[in-house]
Amino acid sequence: MMTRTPDADVDYWAVIFTNQRSLGDDEAYEATAERMVELGSTMPGFLGIESTRNAQGLGITVSYWRSEDDLLAWKQVSEHAAAQAKGRSDWYSRYTTRIARVTREYSFESSDTDDHDS
Amino acid sequence: MMTRTPDADVDYWAVIFTNQRSLGDDEAYEATAERMVELGSTMPGFLGIESTRNAQGLGITVSYWRSEDDLLAWKQVSEHAAAQAKGRSDWYSRYTTRIARVTREYSFESSDTDDHDS
DSSP: OOOOOOOTTSOEEEEEEEEEEBSSOHHHHHHHHHHHHHHHTTSTTEEEEEEEEOTTSEEEEEEEESSHHHHHHHHHOHHHHHHHHHIIIIIEEEEEEEEEEEEEEEEEEOSOOOBTTO | OOOOOOOTTSOEEEEEEEEEEBSSOHHHHHHHHHHHHHHHTTSTTEEEEEEEEOTTSEEEEEEEESSHHHHHHHHHOHHHHHHHHHIIIIIEEEEEEEEEEEEEEEEEEOSOOOBTTO
């Protein structure tokens, strides 16, 4: 998925989550990942999320937030904290989370429509 | 690939490039993408790069830089600018580039070794 975020003159925050999946437990993992997107998107200040993973299990998920306080509040939600713990015990062999302040953005969209999505 | 970046107390910069590949031209695309990693990693201030793409062609690449000036210098390199133009004409149906200042990071690594990489 790709997402729309505010205009370039508005600073907002990004959580860059780079992760390597362990083998197995795909069903429980997928269900929890979906639930976290559903739950996170109801949080105050949530702006959007982008996520992809290749066949070798390397994933990058970036979520966008209006303020640093908003993303810290999401980190503390108990169901989310439980999912993070499960991630460390069962689902990820390694990950790095980076908190960043987005200062500029620019986008391109082709007039052609022959992409994988269409 | 995943990458190591400086300690959490050192601010650095990230370029978050989210993109949707168009269909086709995979060989030329892959060769150019590899060349850009090779060339970019020789630039002053380059800290690392993380990149993944799913089967639907959705890719996220995040490159890390010591300073904003360093990432702007890379954007201007002529061979890189030519690749960006080719990206717009042939390779991407859409993309968003975001420039962000990383303020914190934390990492996890499992003691297990049953991941896709091993």
